[in-house]
Each structure stands twice: as C-alpha cells, then as structure tokens.
Amino acid sequence: MNIQSKPTLTPAEQGLIDAFVAKVSDLPGDAELTAHRDRLIAQLTETGLPSRRIEAWHYTDLRTLLKSVPGPQPAGAADALPPIAPNALILPLLQGTHVQPAAADGLTCTSLQERLLAGGASETLQPLGRDDAIGMINSAFVTDGYVMSLDSEAELAPILELQAVQDGGQAHGRFEFEANAASRATILERHARSGDSAGLTSSVSVLKLAENADLTWIILQDRGADDVHLGQLRAELAEGARLRLFVINTGGHLVRQEVVVKVEGEGAHFDLRAINLLAGQGHTDVTLSIDHSAPHTTSEEVVRNVVLDRARGVFQGQIRVAREAQKTDAQMACNTLLLTDEGEFDAKPELEIFADDVICAHGATVIDLDPAHLFYLTARGISEKVARQLLINGFVDELLDELDNEELADVLKRRVEDWLDRHV
Amino acid sequence: MPAVQETIDQVRQIDVDQYKYGFETIIETDKAPKGLSEDIIRFISAKKQEPEWMLEWRLAAYRRWLTMEEPSWARVDYPQIDFQDLYYYSAPKTAAGPKTLDEVDPELLATYEKLGIPLREQEMLAGVQQSKIAVDAVFDSVSVVTTFKEELKKAGVIFMSISEALREHPELVRKYIGSVVPTSDNFYATLNSAVFTDGSFVYVPKGVRCPMELSTYFRINDQNTGQFERTLIICEEGAYVSYLEGCTAPQRDENQLHAAVVELVALDDAEIKYSTVQNWYPGDKEGKGGIYNFVTKRGDCRGRNSKISWTQVETGSAITWKYPSCILRGDNSRGEFYSIAVSNGHQQIDSGTKMLHLGKNTSSRIISKGISAGQSNNTYRGQVSAHRKAANARNFTQCDSLLIGDRCGAHTVPYIEAKNASAQFEHEATTSKISDDQLFYCLARGIPEEEAIALIVNGFVKDVIQQLPMEFAVEAQKLIGISLEGSVG
Known part of the structure; x- marks a missing residue:
C-alpha cells in the first residue's frame, strides 16, 4: 500500500518537541541560531522521525523503535573517566558540557559553546538533507562540544581522548576537528555511561582533512544497555589525505552510527574497520556512505558483526563513484556471525558507479560458527x-x-x- | 576495468537504433474508448464473457488502485504517466475465436512470421532441426492463437489464453489467481488485476512432465495501448514445465505502458522453469519512445522439494521495473534467478529478484550480470531473507556489472536479511573478485590467476545462457553478443 498521510506524533517525537520547548531558552546562540533551531524542530513536527518508508532508515524505523525519550535533564552529575588510551590527553564532554579546552603542541582547541555564543554558527549546523534525522536533532539541540585544529605538519604525540560521559537525560554534543596539511594524529572518541539512568545522546563529529593529513579516528561506543545513541561522523578528505576509522560498538539499546565520507582529493584514502558486538535486545545500525569524487582514490571497509540473544544488527554501506573518479578502488566487506535464532542481521551494501575504469566490490556474508x-x-x-x-x-x-x-x-x-x- | 574493443563493437551492433522489430502491423482493431473507469472494466469483463466473480475481483482491485500512489523508490526516472490517456482494450478484429490457423488474420500471421515465431504447426512439424514448441501469441490485448492444443490435451496439460481458461476452467483460475500476487500487492499489479486483458494459463496435472516447451509471444502493436497481461502457471505434484516468453513492439515516438503480472505455483516435487527474452522497443538514441515495462513476477514454491527457476535476458524497454521472485515456502524448496540485463541508449533498468526463505532447508541462487552502455542506468536490486523458522536457509548471490563508456551507471542494491542462526548467506558484487575458494582451487592446480578468473567468469555466463532452452539461447546470444571478458580485473 502506498497511502501516505501526515503522521500523528509518537510519544518520542512529542518528547523531543517538549524537551526543546523546555530547553530552548538555555540553548547557546544568537537570535539567528535560535530561529534556525526553531525551523528544524518545526520540520520534525511536520515530518516526524524517519520510518522504514524512508529508504535510508529502512531497517531502523525510528518512529517505531524509539518508544520514548528521557527528559532533557540528567539524572546526576557525570564525572570524567580514567583514560583508556595510554598517555592520553583527555577532553571530557560531561553531560554534553565541556570542561576545559586542553592544549598540546600544535593543537588549538576551543569549546563549541564559545563559538555558538559568538554568533553566525547556524551555517555550520546543518543536517545533510531531509532524511538526516541525526543531523537535524543534533543541530537543533546541540549545546557544546570541542572545536579543534591541528597545525600543518604537526604530529600530535599523545592520543587525544574525547570522552562523552552521560548519566541519563539528553546530551547533544559535537566535535569538530580540522587536520591541516600533512598533520598526523590519533583520536579516540569514547561514549560512555555513568550512573543508572537511561539517556539519549546525539553526537556529530565533523572532520576536515587537508592535503596529506593522516588521521586515525576511533569511535568506541560503550553506553548502557538501555541507552539511545545517535552518532554521525562526517569527513572530507583532500588530496593525498588518509583517514583510518575504527568503530567499535559494544553497548546501547538503540544505536545508529552514521559515517559519511567525501573522498574529494586525488589520491586520498579512507578505510573503516568496524566491530559490532550485539547482545540482549539491542538494535545497532552502522550506516556508511562514501562518495568518491576524484580520480585515484581508494577506500576499504571491513565490518564484522557478532549477534547474540535477541539483538538485531544492521549494516548499510553505500559506495558512490562519480564520473570523474576514474581509477577508484573501493572494497567493502560485511561479515556477520549470527549466533542465535532470535537474533537478526540485515545488510544492504550498495554500489552506485558512474565511472567505467574502476575496481569496486562488496561482499556480505551471514553465517553461524x-x-x-x-x-x-x-x-x-x-x-x-x-x-x-x-x-x-x-x-x-x-x-x-x-x-x-x-x-x-x-x-x-x-x-x-x-x-x-x-x-x- | 575498461571494456575491450571487441565488446564495444559488439554493443554498437546491437545499439538501440538497430531495433529490427520496430515495424507496425496495419490491422483493424476493436478498441474500448480511451481512459480508465469502472465502465471500462465492465466492458473488458463483458467482452471476455467472464463470470461475475471475476468482474467483482477486478472492480475491487480498481477501487484499491485508486487509493494507491505510484512507487518512487526505484532508480528510474520518467514523466508522469497519464493513465486516462491510454486504451485499455484493443483486439484485432476477427471472427470470434479462430478454430484453426486458417481463420486467423493473415496480417497477424505475417507479423509473427516477421518476428521469426513459428506459429504454424505443420511447418514446425516438418522442420527437421526444430523441436516442438507450443506457442500462445498475444497481440495487444488478446491472445490470437495457441498452437499444439490438442497434443497437449492428450498429456493432460492445459495451455490456453487466460480468457479461455476463465470460461473453460473457472474453478482452477479462481483457486489460484491472486494467490501469489494479491490484488493489493503493488501499484502496477493492482492496476493489472483491474484491467488485464489476456495472457496465458498453464496447468500441468500431477506427475506429468510437459511434453514440449510452452511459449508465449507478446506483441504491442496499437498506438497508445497499454498491455496488461496476466500469466498463471500451476504445476501439480511432481509435474514439470518449461515456459518461455518473448516480447516485441513497434518503434514509436511516444512511450507505451506494459504492466504484466505473472504468477507461478509449484506444489510438492514440482518444477517450473520460466525463461524470458524481453526485447520491447527501447526508444531511440535520444531516449524518445520505448516501452515502460513495469512487471510483477512471482513464483510460490508451495510444496516440499519444489523448484522455480527464473532466467531472463533483458535487452529492451525504455524502463524496466521487474523483480521475478520466489517464495520458498515448502521445505527443501529451491529458487533460482539467472539474469543478463543489457542497457544502452537512454534505457533505465531497475531489476533483480527476491528470495524469501520461509520453509526449512530451502536454498536459492542468484546470478546477475548487468551490462550498461550509452547513457543508460542499470540497477540490480535484490532481496534475500530468511525467516525465523527457515532453518538451514542457503543463498549464494553474485552480481557482476560492466560499464562501457563514461556516461552510463551501474548500481547494486542488495538487501540481505537473516533471522536465524542456521541461515548461510553469501553475497558478492564485483567486477574483479571471484569467490576465493574457486580461485584457490584453480591456482592450486597450476592455472594462472587470469586464466582462472576467465575460466570462472566464462563458466558463470554460460550458466545463465545454458539455463535458457535451446531456441531461446540462440536468440539471446544473438541479442547480447557481448563478451563479458572485459569485466575481469
């Protein structure tokens, strides 16, 4: 059936709108940004959260899966955790609020709140199109985060550990990282839970890699078994840049981690290694979209999933190769161990190719031990x-x-x- | 990999402008007025002298269709279709029900002759090299002739147009029609349920192996005519049938609509083999004209150990929207899908299959080769799913795409859904990679890698071609005539 009608609001949608009404006067930003946030919420009110009818959300029907959202206030104070990375420099984002920007050789860092208050930030807070629910929620609610920039040729010696810790309520944070030409760094983006209350997080990371920058970025999502985590990583790679992304999901009740990569410079390389460990009744979705728009670019993704109990896993991976991107080499594999009859795994690897001299492949397997x-x-x-x-x-x-x-x-x-x- | 010169040349040879079936047959036709309404449906039903329940069934479908919206998820782009600007019924004017071929309009016979379809039984019988094929020829809205009826009758096989079947075997049609593709299934299937005018009906009784290949040729001739045919094939316990379908249309500037529904039912131990060579007019070099081909094909492996196999060679149509599917309901049932889809000019293909594993120990295999040239877009869209209770479901899928030129696109969109631990799914979409196991097997025996790859890919293409019955294989090879060797990295 293809009957479409304007949806009535679900409790979760209503919860988000109520949270916005309650928080709007505290959200940092000038009048323009407030108006921008209002528009995004108006859009949410009109279209609702994405359902399975939206192709990008086919396997993660947020309208159905997100039953309710916690109120905006946290249950308690969250403390910074001991770092897991050896010799790490920690940037904690506690309950969605920055602590203090750290400094290191070659790295400048300010809080996002500062920039939001300075005005003119609405341009940078844009969803990636109509179906980008995570970008929309995050842009509407974002309160804080870190804006980082690594100097040209600088090599960040310590591992930078971004710690988003939350105890219930809602937190909407954002990390922006600019790696200037030929800089090198390893960053661990860690999402953890403190306390006993279920929380909702939206987190957007925006990475810009200039020529020959070399970045290793690790997302470790280890939230509680009843938490909702909506994550998004956007990256743009200039000529010769190299981004190695690791995603490890070990927690969360409803998790969607989106990775949107634009391989724009000649010779740039992206690769992803993702490990999704799913148990209990969790639903974890990793959705990947890679655009190759320059020649001689390469990407390689390997996603390994382990599904236990009644968990459900989703992987969607889209590789697009533009006409100009001749000699692209893009490889994607998604392997799943589905270990129970109650579990489920859905995979949708996609190739969209417009250049004729490329090597593109994807493989997907689902098996038991x-x-x-x-x-x-x-x-x-x-x-x-x-x-x-x-x-x-x-x-x-x-x-x-x-x-x-x-x-x-x-x-x-x-x-x-x-x-x-x-x-x- | 860039295509080799040989391949490019061969593609050029079968370029859209070379369409040789583009002639029109001038013949008097009996038409219903343009447009779609309940009255038109009553008119069609009355013309066909259908039982009352059939009319009600059609009307129910029509009312539902009015509430539906055209689907937009496929990667095809076309201007809005004005469903009121079409003729829904067009039939060659002949004396009612030709008894023998002599009563059929000679113009029509000439048309089929031009298409190279041997309708005349005596010629067929005289021909030494040709094997026997029973043909049902559908011209615009009606089936004009079905050959070898008598001989099939002796074996107990019913092969006739669906309109005839509705009159002669209403109980069979009523039992099975809409049981695989329900009237509410999708926009085009619902439209078809309301207005279908003809098509083929095949019933193979218990334990019978159909003594010859059955074949239908569809021809859209009249201007502004939509062709809506409905095919229903039932294979009783232990029966077997191989069915072939071919399609052509004249060259015209405007687009024509073809929305067919095919339903297959295989009971215990039955096997149905369904082959298609689709060569509707694809439009000219500028993308003008051509057939919009929106087809719903589905087979239901209802019985234990049943098997349904779809083989398609798609070279025609301006737009193809087609997903021949298998519902693997019976335990140990098997579904197969072999496809070669060639797009050229401005053609758009969004095609693939669905393998729905419901029963235990079911298996399926999908081999799809997409070749796009010119400014065409060729999408493979397939779904493989294993239900919770589908223990030991197995699927192997391989999609290869080849791009010729830099203005076309090749896309792969598989949906893989596993809901139990014993399911084993493998999906591969590649232009350069082949199952490592096979490669290893060859390499370990001293065959160089390139040769090994060529060997394996050639084997796969042959697989698709070999699925076709002899007569179709020759036609298909002529149509494609493309070496897939360029697809190897």
Whole structure:
C-alpha cells in the first residue's frame, strides 16, 4: 500500500518537541541560531522521525523503535573517566558540557559553546538533507562540544581522548576537528555511561582533512544497555589525505552510527574497520556512505558483526563513484556471525558507479560458527564456552591488529574479550 | 576495468537504433474508448464473457488502485504517466475465436512470421532441426492463437489464453489467481488485476512432465495501448514445465505502458522453469519512445522439494521495473534467478529478484550480470531473507556489472536479511573478485590467476545462457553478443 498521510506524533517525537520547548531558552546562540533551531524542530513536527518508508532508515524505523525519550535533564552529575588510551590527553564532554579546552603542541582547541555564543554558527549546523534525522536533532539541540585544529605538519604525540560521559537525560554534543596539511594524529572518541539512568545522546563529529593529513579516528561506543545513541561522523578528505576509522560498538539499546565520507582529493584514502558486538535486545545500525569524487582514490571497509540473544544488527554501506573518479578502488566487506535464532542481521551494501575504469566490490556474508571448528577445539579439551569465545574473538580481533598503536590495540582487544566473557 | 574493443563493437551492433522489430502491423482493431473507469472494466469483463466473480475481483482491485500512489523508490526516472490517456482494450478484429490457423488474420500471421515465431504447426512439424514448441501469441490485448492444443490435451496439460481458461476452467483460475500476487500487492499489479486483458494459463496435472516447451509471444502493436497481461502457471505434484516468453513492439515516438503480472505455483516435487527474452522497443538514441515495462513476477514454491527457476535476458524497454521472485515456502524448496540485463541508449533498468526463505532447508541462487552502455542506468536490486523458522536457509548471490563508456551507471542494491542462526548467506558484487575458494582451487592446480578468473567468469555466463532452452539461447546470444571478458580485473 502506498497511502501516505501526515503522521500523528509518537510519544518520542512529542518528547523531543517538549524537551526543546523546555530547553530552548538555555540553548547557546544568537537570535539567528535560535530561529534556525526553531525551523528544524518545526520540520520534525511536520515530518516526524524517519520510518522504514524512508529508504535510508529502512531497517531502523525510528518512529517505531524509539518508544520514548528521557527528559532533557540528567539524572546526576557525570564525572570524567580514567583514560583508556595510554598517555592520553583527555577532553571530557560531561553531560554534553565541556570542561576545559586542553592544549598540546600544535593543537588549538576551543569549546563549541564559545563559538555558538559568538554568533553566525547556524551555517555550520546543518543536517545533510531531509532524511538526516541525526543531523537535524543534533543541530537543533546541540549545546557544546570541542572545536579543534591541528597545525600543518604537526604530529600530535599523545592520543587525544574525547570522552562523552552521560548519566541519563539528553546530551547533544559535537566535535569538530580540522587536520591541516600533512598533520598526523590519533583520536579516540569514547561514549560512555555513568550512573543508572537511561539517556539519549546525539553526537556529530565533523572532520576536515587537508592535503596529506593522516588521521586515525576511533569511535568506541560503550553506553548502557538501555541507552539511545545517535552518532554521525562526517569527513572530507583532500588530496593525498588518509583517514583510518575504527568503530567499535559494544553497548546501547538503540544505536545508529552514521559515517559519511567525501573522498574529494586525488589520491586520498579512507578505510573503516568496524566491530559490532550485539547482545540482549539491542538494535545497532552502522550506516556508511562514501562518495568518491576524484580520480585515484581508494577506500576499504571491513565490518564484522557478532549477534547474540535477541539483538538485531544492521549494516548499510553505500559506495558512490562519480564520473570523474576514474581509477577508484573501493572494497567493502560485511561479515556477520549470527549466533542465535532470535537474533537478526540485515545488510544492504550498495554500489552506485558512474565511472567505467574502476575496481569496486562488496561482499556480505551471514553465517553461524563452523561446527567443525568448534569440534576441533572441544576435542582438545577446551570447554565449549571458551571455544566459542576463542572463535568469535578470532573473527573480530584481527581488525584491531591494523591499528598502528599497539598499546591502544591491546586495550581495545581486552575490552572485546571482556565483552565476550560477559555475553558468550 | 575498461571494456575491450571487441565488446564495444559488439554493443554498437546491437545499439538501440538497430531495433529490427520496430515495424507496425496495419490491422483493424476493436478498441474500448480511451481512459480508465469502472465502465471500462465492465466492458473488458463483458467482452471476455467472464463470470461475475471475476468482474467483482477486478472492480475491487480498481477501487484499491485508486487509493494507491505510484512507487518512487526505484532508480528510474520518467514523466508522469497519464493513465486516462491510454486504451485499455484493443483486439484485432476477427471472427470470434479462430478454430484453426486458417481463420486467423493473415496480417497477424505475417507479423509473427516477421518476428521469426513459428506459429504454424505443420511447418514446425516438418522442420527437421526444430523441436516442438507450443506457442500462445498475444497481440495487444488478446491472445490470437495457441498452437499444439490438442497434443497437449492428450498429456493432460492445459495451455490456453487466460480468457479461455476463465470460461473453460473457472474453478482452477479462481483457486489460484491472486494467490501469489494479491490484488493489493503493488501499484502496477493492482492496476493489472483491474484491467488485464489476456495472457496465458498453464496447468500441468500431477506427475506429468510437459511434453514440449510452452511459449508465449507478446506483441504491442496499437498506438497508445497499454498491455496488461496476466500469466498463471500451476504445476501439480511432481509435474514439470518449461515456459518461455518473448516480447516485441513497434518503434514509436511516444512511450507505451506494459504492466504484466505473472504468477507461478509449484506444489510438492514440482518444477517450473520460466525463461524470458524481453526485447520491447527501447526508444531511440535520444531516449524518445520505448516501452515502460513495469512487471510483477512471482513464483510460490508451495510444496516440499519444489523448484522455480527464473532466467531472463533483458535487452529492451525504455524502463524496466521487474523483480521475478520466489517464495520458498515448502521445505527443501529451491529458487533460482539467472539474469543478463543489457542497457544502452537512454534505457533505465531497475531489476533483480527476491528470495524469501520461509520453509526449512530451502536454498536459492542468484546470478546477475548487468551490462550498461550509452547513457543508460542499470540497477540490480535484490532481496534475500530468511525467516525465523527457515532453518538451514542457503543463498549464494553474485552480481557482476560492466560499464562501457563514461556516461552510463551501474548500481547494486542488495538487501540481505537473516533471522536465524542456521541461515548461510553469501553475497558478492564485483567486477574483479571471484569467490576465493574457486580461485584457490584453480591456482592450486597450476592455472594462472587470469586464466582462472576467465575460466570462472566464462563458466558463470554460460550458466545463465545454458539455463535458457535451446531456441531461446540462440536468440539471446544473438541479442547480447557481448563478451563479458572485459569485466575481469
């Protein structure tokens, strides 16, 4: 049936609108920004949250899945956590509010709040089109975050750990990072939970990589089992730039992590390694969109998913190759271990190709553990539980080997092992 | 990979301007007035002397259609269709119901002769090399002739136009029509349910292996005529049938609409093989004219161990919107989809398949080769899903795309949905990569990589071609005539 009518507001949509009404006078920004926020909320009121009828949200029907939203106020104060990255420089965003901009050689950092208050910020707070619900919610509600810039040729020695910690309520933060020409850095964007209350987060990270910049960005989303996390990472890559993105999802009740990459400069390279560990009744969606618009660009994505219990996982990956982007090499793989009959995994890898001299491929598999492998291990006296953990660990763990920083890789691997210990 | 010169030349040879079926047959026709209304539907139903329930069924579909909106999710772009500006019924004027071929208008026979479709049984029988094929020829809105009826009758196979079937076997039609593609299914299927004018009906009784290939040729001739045919094929327990379908239309400047529905039902241990060579007029070099082909094809593997196989070679139509699907309901049932889709000029293809695994131990296989040239866009859109209870569902999908020139587009949009742990799905879409296992197998035996890849890809193309019955395979090869070797990285 194709009957379309204006939707009546769901409790979650109404909750967002109420939260906006309650918070609007406290949201930082000038009159222009307030008007911009008003327009975005008016649009939400009119179109509602995206449903499965919107192609980009086909498997994550926010109208149905987002039953309600917590009120805007947090349940308690969130504290900064000890860093997990060795020798890290921490930038905490507690309950969506900055603490104090840190400094390091070559890195300048200000709070986003400062920029919002300075005026003229509405141009930078734009959703990526009509269906971009995350961009819309974040732009309407964003209160704070960090704006960072790394000097040309600078190499940031410590790992920068961006810590978004939340205890209930709502938090809408934003990180902007500009890597100037030939700069290098490793950044860990960590989303964690403190306290016992369920919370809603929207988080947008905006990355700009100038010529030959080399950035490793890790998103570690480890929120509570009843939290809602709506994340988005946007990146633009100039000539010769290189972005290595790692996404690790180990928590959350309803998670959507979008990655929108524009490979715009000749010779630029993007790659993604994603590990999604899903258990309980969670719903985790990783949606990726890569635009190759310059020749000789490359991208390579490997997504590994483990689905337990009644969890549902989604991967959507779209690679677009424009006419000008000849000699593009784009490869994408999505492999899933679906380990229960109650779980579900949906994959939609997409290729959209307009250039004729390219190598593009995608592969997707969904399988259970191989009984022969299990037998091999159990025949050697290893308990089935440990055997399963070993096999699953082997399946995801190798992606972390590609991280240049061994110490950090070890820390992340331990977190994966801990998760397996708790859930398998 | 850029296409090799040989491939480019061959594509040029089958360029849209070379369309050789573009002639028009001047023939007197019996038409209903333009436009669509309940009266037109009553008119069609009365013309066909249909039972009352059929009219009600059509009217219910029409009322539902009025509430529906045209789908917009496919990657095709065309101006709004004015559904009131079409003729919904057009039939060659002949004496009612030709008994033998001699009563058929000679103009019509000449048309089919031009198309190279042998309607005359005696010629067929005389021909030494040709095997026997029973043909149902559909001209605009009505089926003009069905051959070999008597011989099929002896085997117990019913092969006739659906209008005839509605008169002679209403209970069979009533039992199965709309049971695979319900009237509410989608915009075009609902429209078809309301206004379909003819099509083929095949019933193969229990345990019968249909003694010959069955074939239908569809021809749109009249101007501004929409063709809405409905095909229903039922294979009883243990039966087998192979069915072929071919389509052509004259060259015209305006677009013509074709919205067909095909329903297949395979019961226990039955097998249906459905092959299509679709060569509707694709429009000229500037993208003027051509057929809008909006087709709903679905097979229901209702019984245990049943099998449905779709093979299609798509070279025509300005717009193709078509997803031959299999509902794998019976335990151990199997669905197959083999497709070669060639787009050129301004053609737009959005085609693929759906494999819905519902029963236990069901398996499916999808092999799709898309070749786009000119300024065309060629999209593969496929869905593979395993229901919670579909234990041990297996799917293998491979989509290869080849682009020739830098003004065309090739797209792949698979939807993979697994809802139980024992499902095993593999999907590959690539222009350079082949299953590592196969490659390894060849390499381990000393075959160089390039040769190994060529070997495997050639094998796959042959797979699609070989799925076609002999007569169609020759026609298809002529139509495509394209080496897929350029697709190997």
